[in-house]
Amino acid sequence: MNREPDIERLYQQHSRRVLATLIRLLGDFDMAEEAMQEAFMAAVQQWPEQGMPDNPAAWLIRTGQRRGIDQIRRRQTTRQHAHLVVPEEPVASLDERSIQHDPLRLLFTCCHPSLALDERVALTLREMCALTTEQVARALLLKPATLAQRIVRAKRKLSDAGIPYEVPDARELPERLPDVLRVIYLVFNEGYSRTAGESLLDVSLSGEAMELAEALARLLPRGEVFGLQALMRLHDARRDARQGPDGELIPLEEQDRSRWDRQRIREGLLGLERALALSPTGPYTLQASIAAEHARSPSAEATDWARIVKLYEALYQQQPSPVIALNRAVALAMRDGPQVGLRQLETLEGHKAIVNYHLFHAARGDLHRRAGQPREARIAYERALALSVQEPERRFLERRLGELDQPER
Amino acid sequence: MKYAALVYYQERLIEAMSEQEWRDLNQECLAGVERLTDQGHFLAGQALQPVESAASVRLRDGEVLISDGPFAETKEQLAGFYLLEARDLNEAVQLASRIPPARFGTTEVRPVRELPPRDTGAES
Numbered sequence: 001m002n003r004e005p006d007i008e009r010l011y012q013q014h015s016r017r018v019l020a021t022l023i024r025l026l027g028d029f030d031m032a033e034e035a036m037q038e039a040f041m042a043a044v045q046q047w048p049e050q051g052m053p054d055n056p057a058a059w060l061i062r063t064g065q066r067r068g069i070d071q072i073r074r075r076q077t078t079r080q081h082a083h084l085v086v087p088e089e090p091v092a093s094l095d096e097r098s099i100q101h102d103p104l105r106l107l108f109t110c111c112h113p114s115l116a117l118d119e120r121v122a123l124t125l126r127e128m129c130a131l132t133t134e135q136v137a138r139a140l141l142l143k144p145a146t147l148a149q150r151i152v153r154a155k156r157k158l159s160d161a162g163i164p165y166e167v168p169d170a171r172e173l174p175e176r177l178p179d180v181l182r183v184i185y186l187v188f189n190e191g192y193s194r195t196a197g198e199s200l201l202d203v204s205l206s207g208e209a210m211e212l213a214e215a216l217a218r219l220l221p222r223g224e225v226f227g228l229q230a231l232m233r234l235h236d237a238r239r240d241a242r243q244g245p246d247g248e249l250i251p252l253e254e255q256d257r258s259r260w261d262r263q264r265i266r267e268g269l270l271g272l273e274r275a276l277a278l279s280p281t282g283p284y285t286l287q288a289s290i291a292a293e294h295a296r297s298p299s300a301e302a303t304d305w306a307r308i309v310k311l312y313e314a315l316y317q318q319q320p321s322p323v324i325a326l327n328r329a330v331a332l333a334m335r336d337g338p339q340v341g342l343r344q345l346e347t348l349e350g351h352k353a354i355v356n357y358h359l360f361h362a363a364r365g366d367l368h369r370r371a372g373q374p375r376e377a378r379i380a381y382e383r384a385l386a387l388s389v390q391e392p393e394r395r396f397l398e399r400r401l402g403e404l405d406q407p408e409r
Numbered sequence: 410m411k412y413a414a415l416v417y418y419q420e421r422l423i424e425a426m427s428e429q430e431w432r433d434l435n436q437e438c439l440a441g442v443e444r445l446t447d448q449g450h451f452l453a454g455q456a457l458q459p460v461e462s463a464a465s466v467r468l469r470d471g472e473v474l475i476s477d478g479p480f481a482e483t484k485e486q487l488a489g490f491y492l493l494e495a496r497d498l499n500e501a502v503q504l505a506s507r508i509p510p511a512r513f514g515t516t517e518v519r520p521v522r523e524l525p526p527r528d529t530g531a532e533s
Contacts, residue, residue: 037449
């Protein structure tokens with residue numbers, strides 16, 4: 001008799017790919033999940049006696065498909081499952097190329113524009129990252145029942161709307177790819193924005209996001225995919241340097257750059273090189289280019305601010321948002337002095353969204369401070385503090401306010 | 410992960426059923442358990458007698474107090490329980506949605522809580 005196969009490990013290794021393919025073959029999320037469970041059950045029973053098949057994933061897919069078809073035949077009579085169509089018999093649909101692309105199909109389906117953004121995030125984390133409902137809920141600070149409902153609703157929408165399970169064709173891709181990248185970046189930021197909290201969790205959202213981008217880059221090597229990958233790596237490289245011992249945020253120009261992860265930076269720069277080799281250059285690639293300028297520079301003073309201003313201008317051309325204008329103004333101030341930056345910021349005060357954005361006021365406070373205007377700086381920092389909810393940022397702002405008291409009166 | 414699925418419904422809905430409807434419901438439940446068992450999800454479970462057969466026990470100041478039934482104000486009564494093995498809450502909910510009384514009652518799904526290991530140092 002063969003050594004008993006380690007089912008737990010096989011599950012870790014194959015379950016997501018098997019599921020992605022079964023969803024395509026059976027045309028239904030829940031049915032596929034059930035069929036996959038049955039396939040693993042069958043494996044537990046049969047493999048110890050018959051030995052492990054040469055290609056476990058293919059075996060699981062075939063077995064799951066057969067069980068699924070049986071199940072559909074049995075249930076087709078009931079109204080609840082009227083949408084299910086008995087799929088074609090196995091073999092024909094099991095070619096390697098199709099199977100390889102199934103995780104990509106699943107990702108595009110999870111990020112489909114017919115779903116609300118929070119539904120896309122929930123579905124992607126559960127279906128693509130193999131996290132449990134409870135893990136996703138903890139990571140997103142939601143109640144498990146809320147998240148379970150969100151996932152059920154999202155799946156129902158997909159099945160009601162008859163969303164095809166496919167990677168968009170070349171014509172549609174430029175429009176659909178940003179949806180997927182946005183979800184991945186959102187997942188990354190969700191984790192990255194609260195490192196202190198994240199270290200307590202068993203899930204690293206930023207790690208999951210980087211893995212998703214890696215899988216995506218393997219299957220869909222587009223410029224913006226590499227661009228996003230580079231951007232996340234370059235941010236991730238600064239992870240340990242951006243918080244002080246008391247958990248306060250340390251702004252980029254004050255970070256101890258020797259604590260930046262050089263290996264990660266190299267990986268990021270490599271990704272950026274790939275991204276830049278492919279046109280057109282999109283917003284993630286531009287943001288990664290900006291992050292790369294910081295990563296390459298030994299200090300804030302030595303940074304090529306002129307180039308960063310240019311990159312922000314290019315980014316603003318593509319995405320004329322007030323937040324990008326804010327960042328551009330800050331870079332401009334680094335190049336031409338705080339007064340120039342302040343004048344730029346004044347032009348943004350008409351945007352409702354931006355005057356309630358804590359970072360707008362934090363930036364104003366900084367520029368006034370550097371311009372030697374502590375009174376104005378105080379007003380701005382206090383406004384920022386009132387609008388800020390995240391603890392590391394609040395501590396940073398409190399420190400700044402404290403520092404304003406120090407110098408000559 | 411283990412989940413308890415607690416099945417509640419209004420007993421008067423059952424009382425109003427015809428003999429045939431009641432038999433069909435039971436058969437459907439049996440088939441459901443069979444399927445859950447085949448798929449490795451069913452760990453334990455049992456249907457319960459009507460609530461009027463219940464006794465509630467309390468121990469107060471060392472005295473055992475027994476009263477009949479849980480209290481009548483509750484609209485739905487506990488009618489049965491399942492102990493399920495599922496990957497996560499979504500899978501457990503999906504399995505629970507196949508328990509037939511979910512159509513007219515409520516099935517509460519809850520992850521089980523593992524008790525901490527027994528203190529070994531304490532007196533035995």
